[in-house]
Amino acid sequence: xxxxxxxxxxxxxxxxxxxxxxxxxxxxxxxxxxxxxxxxxxxxxxxxxxxxxxxxxxxxxxxxxxxxxxxxxxxxxxxxxxxxxxxxxxxxxxxxxxxxxxxxxxxxxxxxxxxxxxxxxxxxxxxxxxxxxxxxxxxxxxxxxxxxxxxxxxxxxxxxxxxxxxxxxxxxxxxxxxxxxxxxxxxxxxxxxxxxxxxxxxxxxxxxxxxxxxxxxxxxxxxxxxxxxxxxxxxxxxxxxxxxxxxxxxxxxxxxxxxxxxxxxxxxxxxxxxxxxxxxxxxxxxxxxxxxxxxxxxxxxxxxxxxxxxxxxxxxxxxxxxxxxxxxxxxx
Numbered sequence: 001x002x003x004x005x006x007x008x009x010x011x012x013x014x015x016x017x018x019x020x021x022x023x024x025x026x027x028x029x030x031x032x033x034x035x036x037x038x039x040x041x042x043x044x045x046x047x048x049x050x051x052x053x054x055x056x057x058x059x060x061x062x063x064x065x066x067x068x069x070x071x072x073x074x075x076x077x078x079x080x081x082x083x084x085x086x087x088x089x090x091x092x093x094x095x096x097x098x099x100x101x102x103x104x105x106x107x108x109x110x111x112x113x114x115x116x117x118x119x120x121x122x123x124x125x126x127x128x129x130x131x132x133x134x135x136x137x138x139x140x141x142x143x144x145x146x147x148x149x150x151x152x153x154x155x156x157x158x159x160x161x162x163x164x165x166x167x168x169x170x171x172x173x174x175x176x177x178x179x180x181x182x183x184x185x186x187x188x189x190x191x192x193x194x195x196x197x198x199x200x201x202x203x204x205x206x207x208x209x210x211x212x213x214x215x216x217x218x219x220x221x222x223x224x225x226x227x228x229x230x231x232x233x234x235x236x237x238x239x240x241x242x243x244x245x246x247x248x249x250x251x252x253x254x255x256x257x258x259x260x261x262x263x264x265x266x267x268x269x270x271x272x273x274x275x276x277x278x279x280x281x282x283x284x285x286x287x288x289x290x291x292x293x294x295x296x297x298x299x300x301x302x303x304x305x306x307x308x309x310x311x312x313x314x315x316x317x318x319x320x321x322x323x324x325x326x327x328x329x330x331x332x
Contacts, residue, residue: 003029004292005092009082011035011044012072014096021284023147028292044232058082062089069119069295072096077163080105083120087112088273089264090120094291097172098315101164106312110305119294121301122181122308126175126230128286130279131243131251135234136181138276143254144236149216152177153234155225167191167201167318170221174207175311176303177232184212185310191318194325196224207318208328218311250275 004027011033022030033048036056044054050199053060056232061067062085071231080135081102086093087109099122106210113120128131139147154170161169177218187210204222211217230245240255254272292299314331321329 003027004068004295005029005031006024007032007070009034009058009070009251015073018073021288031067034058034061040192075163080254083109087116087118091317092295094121098168103313120305121291122303124303125283125287127176127180127303129283134278136243144241145238147215148235152219154221154230156223156228157225158223160223166205166221172311174219175314182211186211188328189318189321190320190326190328190329193322252278
């Protein structure tokens with residue numbers, strides 16, 4: 001296959017990140033951009049070249065037989081319809097998380113993509129983060145020992161969503177990482193939150209998750225925070241691990257100072273930390289390279305529709321718990 005021709009649907013902040021990243025890759029060419037936002041359409045001439053067609057109707061892209069695949073970077077409420085139309089038109093699809101806002105719609109997209117033999121990949125970007133990948137590697141090697149619990153933090157000063165709450169905005173990341181690390185469905189989930197900016201849309205959400213083998217997760221997500229922060233602490237029986245995605249260096253650290261109980265007393269010895277070398281490459285670049293490779297090699301993406309479906313099912317249980325102010329709900 002020569003260059004893969006892409007139609008980009010959605011040209012907001014993250015859509016423009018997709019555009020810049022595609023332009024840095026050699027085996028792809030952005031042919032179309034769709035945006036129905038007036039402000040971004042005004043900015044387009046400053047960013048785009050004369051070879052790229054623009055439209056306010058994504059069907060113009062789907063009707064172009066020269067387009068091999070589309071990237072959908074639009075509000076979550078639009079994902080299902082656009083992705084369904086794109087797959088039915090014979091395009092491979094990558095869509096930003098969450099894939100849909102219901103497991104029923106996600107199941108439908110998986111069924112259609114399988115029937116059409118088209119790639120359906122979801123932009124769970126942290127699955128392609130070199131630091132997260134290194135941590136997964138060392139967890140599997142037993143470097144941390146048996147995992148006891150994780151504390152996950154994902155915060156920022158916006159963007160404030162209008163179509164989904166903080167649960168659906170931040171926790172697809174959390175659940176994707178947990179699925180990657182443990183490949184286990186949670187046993188139960190309970191979620192609490194609060195609404196401050198808009199009635200009925202939670203700006204801050206906390207979630208407790210129980211996994212098999214007595215693994216416990218505490219997570220928080222909010223767009224009401226003075227700066228961006230994404231990180232996690234993993235507590236193992238041998239070591240602690242910390243990951244800070246916004247650290248300029250030493251994003252991943254391993255600490256050997258876990259408390260030990262000796263003769264009934266808690267003993268702690270601070271042995272400092274080590275910062276393992278992690279792979280290079282930006283997560284979005286790695287993600288889009290993987291999408292293109294899946295198209296060329298006709299292989300299943302690491303974050304395909306079926307993986308995203310597992311995440312959405314858990315989110316639905318968490319949303320139910322949020323509705324009942326933190327009631328623990330068993331996942332079936």
